[in-house]
Amino acid sequence: MPKSVKTASRLQEVSPSGLREFFEIGAKLEAKGIDVISLGIGDLDLPLPPFLGDAIADAFATGHTHYSSNAGIYELRQAIADRYESTYNLKYTPEEVLVTCGALEGLLDIMLGHLNPGDRVLVQDPAFGYFANQAKMAGAKVELIPMTPDFDLDVIRYQKEFETNPPQMIIINSPCNPTGSVASRKNVKDIVEQARDHDTIVISDECYEFLRYDGQKHTCSAEFDYDNVIIVNSFSKAFAMTGLRLGYIIAPVHLMQPIYQVHQYNTACAPTPIQVGAMRVLSNPNAVEGIIGTHRNVLDDRRKVALECFKPIKGFKFTYEPVAGFYLFPNVNETGMTGPEFAITLLEESGVIVVPGDQFGSAYPDNIRISVGSAPPNRIREAASRISKFLKDK
Ligand SMILES: Cc1ncc(COP(=O)(O)O)c(C=O)c1O
Structure with a gap:
């Protein structure tokens, strides 16, 4: 008889991803020959940019297939640090950059390196579900802080929390998944300074x-404080290389040390050929601008098509129109269904996958997230027409 399996207590508070159910239903429908449109996944259907693909292939061919330094190839870390200096006038050294297997590895390393059981962590709501679950895996107590109605960071709410019971950590995300909003510079500054104090x-x-679109500017949180801020970033989205798993963390050495320790015992290093490819791209600013510019144009076009198609749908309310990322986050309350009810019935009856708002926190149970990252304009139009028909039949 096998011994009964006891799950580690650190997983007790961690919720299994509700998305699995959707992908299973989607797979069953596809097996029956139904054409399923996925507006669910936060991935891109864009091909690997040739310059990057060639650089990675060359890295394989020239034998860059061994461990790199744990923290990442020095020249790549230097190139990342240089970019933060030229873009934000932030002067980090390569020792303050850690290359990780995607942002996700970096996030978990941070939580495991900095949180103790019972520590209080504030996460914006709505937010990418991994933040809260990873913090819980580290034993932290997570509290969700609703964003403002226009999906900015709510300064007053944070102020109240800081004054009454300062948390160990806050997790913010701009541009934001799932809202496609960009936090205002003023609010980021205010919250980062409160955290510092x-x-x-x-x-x-x-x-x-x-x-980002429509001339939106990015604010890097570290512009307002060096000592307490950890930046998490990734090559996944902008370079359309989600499966190649390359991200990075930037933090002052005193914060980096425990993160580095976890990373070292976790993965040793990020995949070396991918690091070499990224390093070659970063050392060529024209290549970077070309790749990112192309992706931005494609995704901006999809965002516009999606707004044009989804806004007129009866029962969809866009209290906010996205200006970044590749997501839309409408409220579907007027359809008479909650986000989860809408998402499940839509999938079963019309073969369109969207993600219910309850996967991103607790403040938006009546919203759905629509991702256009893997849906070209013709699929977006087809999805919108299926949704209109689905709602007419209700
Ligand atoms: C806000 C946010 N952070 C991190 C990630 C994960 O990025 P990576 O592929 O680099 O692990 C995602 C992916 O959807 C995301 O939306």
């Missing part, structure tokens, strides 16, 4: 930094 660590997830 209360000795609270700020994790600032800036993975969608490059995917």
Whole structure:
């Protein structure tokens, strides 16, 4: 008889991803020959940019297939640090940059390196579900802080929390998944400065930094404080290389040390050929601008098509129109369904996958997230027409 399996207590508070159910239903429908449109996944269907692909292939061919330094190839860390200096006038050294297997590894390293059981962590609501679950895995007590109605960071709410019971850590994310909003510079400054005054660590997830439209500007949280801010960033989205798993953390040495320790015992290093490819791209600013510019144009076009198609749908309310990323986050309350009810019935009856708002916190149970990252304009139009028909039949 096998011994009964006891789950580690650190997983007790961690919720299994509700998305699995959707993908299973989607797979069953596809097996029956139904054409399923996925507006669910936060991935991109864009091909690997040739310059990057060639650089990675060359890295394989020239034998860059071994461990790199744990923290990442020095020249890549230097190139990342240089970019922060030229873009934000922030002077980090390569020792303050850690290359990780995607932002996700970096985020978990930070939580495991900095949180103790019972520590209080504030996470914006709505937010990418991994933040809260990873903090819980580290034993922290997570509290969700609703964003303002226009999906900015709510300064007053944070102020109240800092004054009454300063948290160990806050996690903010701009541009934001799932809202496609960009936090205002003033609010980021205010919250980062409050955190500094209360000795609270700020994790600032800036993975969608490059995917902004309509002239939106990005604010890097570290512009307002060096000592308490940890920046998390990634090559996944802007370079359309989600499966190649390359991200990075930037933090002052005193915050980096425990993160580095976890990383070292976790993965040793990020995949070396991918690091070499990224390093070659970063050392060529024209290549970077070309790749990111192309992706930004494609995604901006999809965002416009999606707004044009989804806004007129009866029962959809866009209290906010996204200006970044590749997501839309409408409220579907007027359809008479909650976000989860809407998402499940839509999938079963019309073969369109969207993600219910309850996967991103507790403040928006009547919203859904629509991702256009893997849906070209013709699929967006087809999805919108299926949704209109689905709602007419209700
Ligand atoms: C806000 C945010 N952070 C991090 C990630 C994960 O990025 P990576 O692929 O680099 O692990 C995602 C992916 O959807 C995200 O939306």
